[in-house]
Amino acid sequence: MDETSDSWIAGDAYEHFMGRWSRRIAKEFIGWLNPAADWDWLEVGCGTGALTQAICANAQPAAVAACDPSPEFVAYARRSLSHPAVAFLVAGADELPRQQGGFDAVVSGLVLNFIPDPAEAIRSMRNRLRPGGTLAAYVWDYAEGMQFLRIFWDVAAELDSRAAKLDEGQRFPLCQRDALVDLLERQGLESVDATALEIDTPFPDFGSYWAPFLGGTGPAPAYVSSLSTTARAELKLRLRQRLTQEAGTPINLTARAWAVRGSTPVDRQGRAV
Numbered sequence: 001m002d003e004t005s006d007s008w009i010a011g012d013a014y015e016h017f018m019g020r021w022s023r024r025i026a027k028e029f030i031g032w033l034n035p036a037a038d039w040d041w042l043e044v045g046c047g048t049g050a051l052t053q054a055i056c057a058n059a060q061p062a063a064v065a066a067c068d069p070s071p072e073f074v075a076y077a078r079r080s081l082s083h084p085a086v087a088f089l090v091a092g093a094d095e096l097p098r099q100q101g102g103f104d105a106v107v108s109g110l111v112l113n114f115i116p117d118p119a120e121a122i123r124s125m126r127n128r129l130r131p132g133g134t135l136a137a138y139v140w141d142y143a144e145g146m147q148f149l150r151i152f153w154d155v156a157a158e159l160d161s162r163a164a165k166l167d168e169g170q171r172f173p174l175c176q177r178d179a180l181v182d183l184l185e186r187q188g189l190e191s192v193d194a195t196a197l198e199i200d201t202p203f204p205d206f207g208s209y210w211a212p213f214l215g216g217t218g219p220a221p222a223y224v225s226s227l228s229t230t231a232r233a234e235l236k237l238r239l240r241q242r243l244t245q246e247a248g249t250p251i252n253l254t255a256r257a258w259a260v261r262g263s264t265p266v267d268r269q270g271r272a273v
Helices: 011-033 050-058 071-080 118-126 147-159 161-166 177-186 206-214 219-226 229-243
Strands: 040-044 063-068 086-090 103-109 129-140 190-203 251-263
Touching: 011 050, 011 103, 011 129, 011 190, 011 206, 011 251, 040 050, 040 118, 050 063, 050 086, 050 103, 063 071, 071 086, 103 118, 118 129, 118 177, 129 177, 147 161, 147 190, 147 219, 147 229, 147 251, 161 219, 177 190, 177 251, 190 206, 206 219, 206 229
Parallel strands: 040 063, 040 103, 063 086, 103 129
Antiparallel strands: 129 251, 190 251
16 A cells, blocks of 8 residues: 555545544534625535535525535535535646636635645635635644544554554644644735634444444545455454443544634735735
8 A cells, every 4th residue: 555645536435434524523614614695615625525515504605616626526425415506526726616706715624634735725725715705624633633543543553563654643744723824824814713623423332433444435444455354353353442341332532623714815995915
């Protein structure tokens, strides 16, 4: 397995692994953003549509252009959400659509750390905003706040030195409050602030915790897929021992994301600076 490869292929597998948590954190993000009704939105990296659904359900959008470079994810999102305000597009951060006058909000959920050049992505996002528009994003706190993944990688690294290099907490220093604030401020955004968003991630038993790691979509499931049958069984056993005191008991964990937002500066005439 390539140390820097991340397998993001199957929408169904992603939903089973992360989608249920992505949808809950997306709702928290929109609540924090507190947008006005009738905004025109551009979403960068829509994936299977978690944030898109939260925008439609909680923000009363005029229009949403939801983009992702994965045709498979866009196809899944189109199947899962039919809304008159939404247009799903296959497009990466380097080929975002434009709108005359700019979008009211450009947002990105759980993808900035996976973009090779996040600074360039933020510049591209800012260039699509209207004067005074809002740019906002959020990412999982892989280093400390994403408990079910933190435990997975800690145990995996005890068994296999490769795992430490694949751990998102090591690979993505961007996923911290100060790094996100600095990223937006360096690209000229004003009134930049950040907050922690947290949700519960309960699992009824160990089987419901382990099964999503077998889908092959995402860094941790891709790592599990790369293991031999023996190594996979050993990892499963060690995780079970770490997480459960007895068979069939629930596993109650939490997940934290960092959210950041800023606005494009304007002059006294309301023009972009």
